[in-house]
Amino acid sequence: MTDLVNEQVLAHTYDGGSYPDAWEAVEQYRRATRYASKHNTKSGATASALDLPRSRLRTWIDEDGAPDAMRAIETARDHGWLNCEYDDSEFAGLNALVANVLSGGSITERHYRPMFTINHRGEDSHIFDALELANVPYEVVDDRDGRADEARPSDGGTVLGRVLAVLGAPVGPKADQRLELPAYLEGAPEDVRETFVYSYLENRAIPHEGKDTLTIREERNREYLKDLTQLINDVTGGGVQLGDRDIVISSSIARELGTIR
Template sequence: MDMKRGRIRGWVEETTRPEPVSAIEAADRYGWLDATPSDRVGAAWTIAHGWVCAGGSISGPSNTVRFALGDGDPEAVLREALNTLGIETTEQGDGKQRSRELQPASDGSVFGRFLVGVLDAPHGGKVGSDLTVPSWISDSEPAVALRWLQTIVCLRGTAIDADRHGYALQLKAEQRPRAWWQGLATQIRRLCPSDAVTVAERGLLLRPEAAAVLNQPPRLPALSV
């Protein structure tokens, strides 16, 4: 393995674990490894991923995850999703002098690594080319794409005058890659008429029929009895 003996002594003597092994054990303990996008745990991951893309970040070598909380955001849905994933959180900021955000209170590095390494969430700034619609969303059944899109639209959508413009919502963010908006539009057209969404110069415009479907808080599947 081309490693110093002292580096692996604990592994051989079974007093320590390599970090990847510990991460896999934690993921297994939380029930993440057996999840599918359509079950309750998979749905919780879908919401967490969408929130990172639209209103959060994953940064640094420790993959620190931050979920921004703004007025009108479906905060209860995020908290339910993180609770479903077994993640306890701490809240930072007071919403006045500092923006509010949620962070994992434990196993945050494993949680962030799972988002980035398994679910292809963006790491670092979301203005780069790594912000894309992941294949597990584009290949999923419509209900999964709907939950993901609802998360993003609830966070990024701004109401506009439908009578004046013919559109009800605008999604806009500075310096997002155009491929990101085009990817979102493709997913929206899976659920809504093709003319219900328009890719603008720096965002998307949604007609009322698309806004009615997507500007709703996402929902987790019911707990199995």
């Protein structure tokens, strides 16, 4: 499968900013800059020839500017996020990052800045491998008043947040949303589904008091918890049940997943 992240969908995360239709602005930018380069014209002549606003073209042609969505497309392409496929190493990283946002991290609503939880495994947390696979430079933020340490992108972060949102990661507070599992997991190769599940469990699965089982407790809409339970069952081969409040992973499956504890 291709086109997991394409230019047009990424551009539309900028709708309502400087340009109501960000993809239209990208297309106009490309038209205008191609024309100006081919005919060696400035913004005025290009605007007249293409019937586009000169004020817009002045920024693009005379001042070497570009729409934010165009810059994002270039950044995403440079990092290998655009048009990635299931078997690309960059997508393997993005997949784990989406799981991390759903299970503990976040993406800010205003600027799409992602923050990723560093779980109890510390330096061995999957998040570091995921960031490296996705070509994301990062910094670790600790001393957060008792909250878990976080890894935050130090370059291209807001574009990464938009890419993850395109893939299905929630933007803004998760408790306020009706969550869904990413659509790309349907029909995805087994290794993609496994990576997602193991990344999720590494963050959220905790020992069940007095038992050898593992438990996931999250304040999420019921349909999401049902789908998550089914996905974990599909990957582990069974032994996972959704109760009134918790997803409970049987002791036999928990032993097989011992490396996440």
